[in-house]
Amino acid sequence: MKLKKVICSFLGSCLIAGVLQAQVTIIKAGHLFDAATGKMLSQQLIAVRDGKIQQIGADIPYSPTDSIIDLSDAWVLPGLMDCHVHLTVAFPYRKVAIEHMYMTESTALRALRGAHNAQVLLMNGFTTIKEIGNDANYASADVIRAIKKGWIQGPTIIYAGKIISPYGGQTAASPEHEHVWDMEYLDANGADEIRKAVRKNIYYGANVIKVVTDSYAYHYSLEEMTAAVTEARQAGLKVTAHVMGGEAARNVINSGAAAIEHGVDLDDELLQLMKTKGTFLVGTDLAVSNNLAYSADSATARNYYRIDIDRLKRAYRIGTKMAFGSDIIIDIPGKNRAQTILEILQSWKDAGIPNAYVLQCMTRYAAELLGVEKERGLIAPALAADIIAVKTDPLKDINAIKAVSFVMKDGKIIRKD
Ligand SMILES: [Zn+2]
Known part of the structure; x- marks a missing residue:
């Protein structure tokens, strides 16, 4: 003034x-x-x-x-947007062990990593992100508080809280370590438990709800997904779902969820159904260099890449709504989190997606998915x-x-x- x-x-x-x-x-x-x-x-x-x-x-x-x-x-x-960020996660290069992280890293350490990554992302042009969970005991809620207080600089963060999932989270644990996943997931089985989990996340600061629907042979039914969407909607929130394809994906789409994360196995019929329903695809199509970070051998990394590119091409051809998302949980040596995220541009390039459309998926379409299109996403x-x-x-x-x-x-x- x-x-x-x-x-x-x-x-x-x-x-x-x-x-x-x-x-x-x-x-x-x-x-x-x-x-x-x-x-x-x-x-x-x-x-x-x-x-x-x-x-x-x-x-x-x-x-x-x-x-x-x-x-x-x-x-x-x-400003750029990334709709699938895990600010507080950084597995060692080529040594993925999610359970090991739960046992050896405190929520405080995770929050400090999240604060660091938030600053790195903003400095490299990401002004809005969706922090999609796996953040220990709500570590990212404190990162958001620190940004709002002006202690650190960071992007606008749309925050999922803990990931809601059927029994077991996305974890491999012995019966002696049952509920080790409670650090990162809310077990919710049946509509009532799902509604309670949605409310718990909102209580701790979530403004989007993330569910993992299909990590095991059992997956969320249409009734369970509808409970999540209805409960979230009553509080003005959207639901986004980790799901690969098949019946579980169909339930997600028909429930009215806002987006499918990953969707690696989506066939053309499901991609068409998403287009009809207005469901976004956040494809998280990692580059070969990203896949190699997971300890995949070269042939496996290229095979994952081939499958991702094929689905990305089909989604673009069919006209499924898309928003950019990265899903980086391992940094490539010598690169910071933003640089590792932007390796993914190679996937969009190889799929033949026009550069203007890639930029729109990183700005206006991402803003639409995140529900901030009246505030951000365009100049x-x-x-x-x-x-x-x-x-x-x-x-x-x-x-x-x-x-x-x-x-x-x-x-x-x-x-x-
Ligand atoms: Zn993820």
Whole structure:
């Protein structure tokens, strides 16, 4: 805020009128990605005030006293979004052991890792994420609190709390260690237990509900999924489901859940059903380099990749709604969490998905899935000023977004190289 209104008298003396006005920032964008249309515009001005975009255009008025950010040699985009993030998880490279993590890492350590990764993601252009669970005893709820208090910088986080699942979570435990998974999952079997689990997550800060429906021979019925969706909806929340395909996926789609996570085994008929129902696919289609991090041998890593790319291609061809999600739980040596996430761009490239559509899946479509489309996802008047810039054209080479040179979050400059 600053004093701005100045009244000059005929004697030439100036009086400050005492009207407080918020500082206006003008971003000069050489190129501006319009996520609504998928087109790149030239020579645009963006006026930002009070953390929000006020006006955009090639010729909008501004005052010499406004703060100017010159990005006339850059490509400016809405902040990126990742709809499948595990902020607090980092297995050792090529040594996946989820149960070992439960036994050896405290919730405090997990929260500190989550805080670190949240900052890394924001610095690299991710201004909104969906934190999808596996965060010990609600560690990410405290990461969100720390961001809101201003202790650390981080993206807007849509938060799932503990993952709700049929008996056993996604864990391999002996009977002597029954409920070791309670650290990460809420066992919920039958509609009543599911409703209780949804309420528990909301109580501890969740604003989206994540269910794992099919990790074992038993999976959630349509009645159980409908209970989850109905209970969440009453609190204004969406449900998203880890499911691979088959009958379990059909139950998820028919329940009215917002999205399927992974969906590796979805056939064309189910992808078509998703299109009809408006169910999003968050494909989490890892690159070969990501698959190798899981201790997979080269042939296995390539085989997983081939299956993912095939489903990604079919979903695009059929027109199933998609939003970008990464599901990174192991970093590649020498790369930070954001860099490991962006390895996945290779999968979208190899599936032949147009770069403009990839960017839309990382912005406007992700915002729609996350329920923040009235606040974020586009560079448009009245939306939050979540704005990034890169030095080369991402429509020519999507890898351009691996080198973010400018980040603005809610109108505040986080990075300017
Ligand atoms: Zn995941």
